Amino acid sequence: MEIIEKAPAKINLGLDVLYKRDDGYHELEMIMSSVDLADRLILSPLPTDEIIIKTNSGFLPTDRKNNIYQTIEIMRDAYQFKSGVEVQLVKNIPVAAGLGGGSSDAAATFRGLNRLFDLNATKQEMVDLSIPVGTDVPYCIHGQTSLVKGLGEIVLPLTQNMPSCWVVLVKPKLSISTPKVFAKLAVDDVYHPNIHALKNAIEAEDYHEMTQHLGNSLESYTMTKYPVVAEIKQKMLDFGADAAVMSGSGPTVLALCQKHSRALRVANSLKGFCKEVYVVRTLKS
Ligand SMILES: C[C@@](CO)(OP(=O)(O)O)[C@H](O)COP(=O)(O)OP(=O)(O)OC[C@H]1O[C@@H](n2ccc(N)nc2=O)[C@H](O)[C@@H]1O
Numbered sequence: 001m002e003i004i005e006k007a008p009a010k011i012n013l014g015l016d017v018l019y020k021r022d023d024g025y026h027e028l029e030m031i032m033s034s035v036d037l038a039d040r041l042i043l044s045p046l047p048t049d050e051i052i053i054k055t056n057s058g059f060l061p062t063d064r065k066n067n068i069y070q071t072i073e074i075m076r077d078a079y080q081f082k083s084g085v086e087v088q089l090v091k092n093i094p095v096a097a098g099l100g101g102g103s104s105d106a107a108a109t110f111r112g113l114n115r116l117f118d119l120n121a122t123k124q125e126m127v128d129l130s131i132p133v134g135t136d137v138p139y140c141i142h143g144q145t146s147l148v149k150g151l152g153e154i155v156l157p158l159t160q161n162m163p164s165c166w167v168v169l170v171k172p173k174l175s176i177s178t179p180k181v182f183a184k185l186a187v188d189d190v191y192h193p194n195i196h197a198l199k200n201a202i203e204a205e206d207y208h209e210m211t212q213h214l215g216n217s218l219e220s221y222t223m224t225k226y227p228v229v230a231e232i233k234q235k236m237l238d239f240g241a242d243a244a245v246m247s248g249s250g251p252t253v254l255a256l257c258q259k260h261s262r263a264l265r266v267a268n269s270l271k272g273f274c275k276e277v278y279v280v281r282t283l284k285s
């Protein structure tokens with residue numbers, strides 16, 4: 001028996017860093033949504049108790065460092081099934097891009113194991129178990145446009161999906177260290193996007209108003225350190241995107257376009273500049 005699960009990329013339409021907590025982490029308030037750029041996982045049971053991960057990506061660990069591996073161990077512990085599992089991961093989401101690929105793979109593994117072994121786990125039970133795997137996993141288990149708070153463990157689905165549109169994703173060839181970004185952030189000085197206006201615009205299904213409120217507190221530090229990120233955003237706007245913002249801790253920048261022709265124009269204009277350019281759609285839950 002085989003189970004196939006899709007693991008869509010997440011985007012941060014809004015990311016506000018509220019303050020630095022006593023434990024050193026930063027309290028966040030975010031609006032997250034998902035797009036149809038997705039990894040694919042094929043899960044099957046094994047006669048032994050092994051966990052085997054096979055992937056087309058040369059860069060990923062296939063041992064306990066992989067979020068999929070950790071998820072299988074956590075679910076096996078919680079639901080006491082003995083069987084081993086093989087997961088074939090078809091990686092389409094760029095790694096370490098601010099698109100939550102690893103977290104989405106973990107969420108797909110929770111869903112897939114639930115189906116494969118008839119575990120009857122509720123969404124909330126999976127969310128509770130997922131927190132140690134990664135801060136974006138609870139959102140990825142919910143999977144619909146949400147207000148996300150804390151470090152990512154509080155997920156409040158909005159009453160509406162984000163208005164449907166085209167999303168252009170551009171990832172420069174850069175690796176950005178998330179710990180470094182947070183460590184260097186001047187918290188008292190960051191830009192605070194208006195997350196509540198963004199939430200209200202989405203819930204009112206007002207595309208134009210939504211585009212006015214995209215924003216990311218981490219953007220200005222990253223753009224100063226890596227000017228190419230600012231250049232990508234500016235080019236997207238110059239070529240007619242309705243709005244553009246960096247996703248998560250970057251370096252991917254996303255642009256929203258209502259018209260497909262406009263999205264193609266933005267994408268084509270950036271292809272000579274960056275190798276990794278994707279034109280995708282928003283997802284409906
Ligand atoms: C910024 C976000 C938003 O979706 O997205 P991505 O860029 O990963 O997509 C996430 O909160 C990224 O969380 P996560 O992916 O868990 O970050 P990690 O790499 O584990 O974080 C490493 C380090 O960054 C700092 N950190 C991280 C998250 C947070 N809310 N406050 C922090 O101060 C901590 O020092 C932590 O040890």
Ligand SMILES: Nc1ncnc2c1ncn2[C@@H]1O[C@H](COP(=O)(O)OP(=O)(O)O)[C@@H](O)[C@H]1O
Pocket residue numbers: 059060061065066067068094095096097098099100101102103105106248250
């Ligand atoms: N299944 C997985 N897919 C992607 N990355 C993974 C996975 N499991 C563990 N990782 C590790 O997690 C790190 C962050 O990956 P990813 O989720 O793609 O980034 P981001 O949080 O920026 O969106 C990578 O350095 C990678 O080695």
